[in-house]
Amino acid sequence: MNFKNSDITAFSHLNHGNNQIGVRNYNEKLILQLVRNHEKITKAEATHATGLSPNAISVIFKSLVEASLLIKGDPIRGKIGQPSVPMSINPTFAYFLGFKIGRRSFELILMDFAGEVVISYEQRHEFPLPQDAVQFVTSKIKQIFTDIDLDQTKVAGLGVAIPYELWKWPHKEELPEVGMKAWKNFDLYKELQHLGEWPVFIENDATAACGAELVFGEHKDKQDFVYLFIGTLIGGGIVLNGSVFNGQSGNAGGYGPMLVPSGDGKFGRLADHASLYVLEQMIIESGGDPELIYVTDTDWSQLGSVIDVWIAQTARSLAYAVVATLSIIDFEAIIIDGSFPKDIKVKITNKVIQEIENLYLEGTLKPKIFSGSYGEVARAIGAASLPLRERYLLNQNTLLRN
Numbered sequence: 001m002n003f004k005n006s007d008i009t010a011f012s013h014l015n016h017g018n019n020q021i022g023v024r025n026y027n028e029k030l031i032l033q034l035v036r037n038h039e040k041i042t043k044a045e046a047t048h049a050t051g052l053s054p055n056a057i058s059v060i061f062k063s064l065v066e067a068s069l070l071i072k073g074d075p076i077r078g079k080i081g082q083p084s085v086p087m088s089i090n091p092t093f094a095y096f097l098g099f100k101i102g103r104r105s106f107e108l109i110l111m112d113f114a115g116e117v118v119i120s121y122e123q124r125h126e127f128p129l130p131q132d133a134v135q136f137v138t139s140k141i142k143q144i145f146t147d148i149d150l151d152q153t154k155v156a157g158l159g160v161a162i163p164y165e166l167w168k169w170p171h172k173e174e175l176p177e178v179g180m181k182a183w184k185n186f187d188l189y190k191e192l193q194h195l196g197e198w199p200v201f202i203e204n205d206a207t208a209a210c211g212a213e214l215v216f217g218e219h220k221d222k223q224d225f226v227y228l229f230i231g232t233l234i235g236g237g238i239v240l241n242g243s244v245f246n247g248q249s250g251n252a253g254g255y256g257p258m259l260v261p262s263g264d265g266k267f268g269r270l271a272d273h274a275s276l277y278v279l280e281q282m283i284i285e286s287g288g289d290p291e292l293i294y295v296t297d298t299d300w301s302q303l304g305s306v307i308d309v310w311i312a313q314t315a316r317s318l319a320y321a322v323v324a325t326l327s328i329i330d331f332e333a334i335i336i337d338g339s340f341p342k343d344i345k346v347k348i349t350n351k352v353i354q355e356i357e358n359l360y361l362e363g364t365l366k367p368k369i370f371s372g373s374y375g376e377v378a379r380a381i382g383a384a385s386l387p388l389r390e391r392y393l394l395n396q397n398t399l400l401r402n
Contacts, residue, residue: 027052029394031060032069032089036115036393037220040073040086061087068093069113069392089114094156097144097198098384099137100205101128101162103232104294108140109377110150111384115216119148120380124294128166130186141195152196157387159201160188161208161379163235164251201386204251205229208382209374210237211244213335215385215393217373222333226325228255228318229378230338230348233275240329243395260320273317276339279310293340296376300344311344315351319359322352326364337372345371 027050034049035041041049047057064070065087073086091114100107106128109120121140125132145152167183192200203211210227214220227237238245238253245252256271272278280290286306292298300307322334336349349371356366374381389395 026394027056027060028064029392031057031064033393035070035087036089036215040088042076042084042086044084091116092154094388095150095154096156096384096387097141097158098380098382098386099158099160099192100208100380100383101133101160101166102205102379103128103163103166106133106136107377107380108137108144109380109384110144110148110155111381111388113388115381115385117377117381119144120377130182130188130191133188134191137192138195155196155198156391157198157201158192158195159203159208159383159386160192161203161205161383161386162188163206163233164204164254199387201390203246203383203386204235204237204254205379205382206231206235207237207244207246207250207253208386209235209337209372209378210239210253210382211385211389212374212378212382213237213337213372214239214242214244215389216381217335219333219335219370219373222335224329224331225333225335226253226322226331227335227337227372228321229372230274230276230314230336230340231379232277232339233271244389255321258321258324260317260324263316270317270321274314274321278313279307282306282310298341300341307344311347311351315348316355318348318352319355322356322367322369323359323361323364326367330365331367334367334369335372336369337375337378339376342371342375345375 030050031046034046038045043054043057043061046052046061047054050057052060061070065072068090070087071090073088076084076086091112093113095113095118096111098109098111104126105122105124107120107122110118112118121143123136144150167181189200189202206227206229209229213227219225222239223242225239227239229235229237233256236253236255238247247253256269256275258270259267260270260273262268262273276293279293283290283293283303283306286304288303288306292303293300318336325331334352336345336352338345338348349369353369356369372378
């Protein structure tokens with residue numbers, strides 16, 4: 001299957017504007033991204049952050065307000081001179097559809113221009129088959145316009161998050177062989193492009209989740225970070241220069257194949273040590289019900305000692321993967337997310353921090369390690385962010401290549 005930023009000044013070191021004629025689109029995207037990163041911003045703050053002239057900032061703000069991309073807030077009074085007027089994203093300017101094709105579920109969301117989920121639908125399955133995916137998204141898109149009053153012309157794109165090489169599975173004997181093989185030559189883009197007048201964008205699911213963290217997450221001020229997402233199989237994404245780096249195949253940061261110590265003197269794939277699939281097998285071997293980990297709001301403490309063993313194994317393997325990564329690029333942060341309750345995510349994050357302290361770090365800089373912002377819904381939000389990122393945000397990696 002072929003896939004057809006905490007302080008205002010922190011943003012300025014990589015994203016200075018240009019006052020020359022002919023780069024208006026760049027500067028407008030720059031301001032939009034700056035406002036999105038800080039929720040509200042005044043002209044004076046934008047001038048300071050971008051290096052653009054006050055006149056250029058005024059012209060850009062006026063244009064974005066007239067086009068309804070930005071809205072004016074209440075004037076800030078009490079200072080010398082004219083009151084400052086903060087600008088913020090207009091949530092109703094546009095809407096985006098995000099479709100997650102997961103190994104255990106489909107999910108479709110509608111997201112507004114500010115990144116808030118307006119409505120969502122989910123369907124669980126044992127295996128994701130192509131025809132089921134198309135049937136689900138087709139019916140749920142129709143349902144959106146039945147459930148809420150929304151002009152279809154306000155939808156600016158459909159983004160799809162799907163695992164890389166979905167037809168592959170850890171243990172192939174579990175697969176419905178014919179159905180899953182159908183993904184290999186399935187033209188997903190062709191099947192979805194007729195669903196509306198909007199453009200369709202497709203990306204690896206963990207990379208898409210990384211995009212959600214970059215654009216809307218709690219650590220969106222970070223310019224260079226690794227994002228690790230623990231789903232049925234572990235995946236990830238890379239952010240460089242404030243933009244998602246997809247790589248040549250679109251799967252940059254796909255951590256599953258990375259080799260890590262197995263604890264028996266051998267090495268194994270990270271996916272075979274730090275994935276929910278591994279936890280499933282551990283639960284089955286202990287006589288438990290693995291479906292519990294896929295039920296929303298389940299208390300995982302009822303899994304007993306199994307969850308503690310899995311967290312320890314996962315954290316140890318992630319620590320090795322993090323150190324190996326830092327030997328190549330000195331990322332400022334590592335963000336850990338996944339399809340599990342927040343308390344489990346915090347435990348894994350804290351355990352990784354502890355494990356890294358026990359590893360040999362000479363020659364590398366110790367990164368800051370955080371928990372991700374969205375958990376299970378990250379991939380769907382990331383999918384919805386694809387058309388937004390493509391049409392309204394800067395791609396610094398593309399700019400640097402050009």
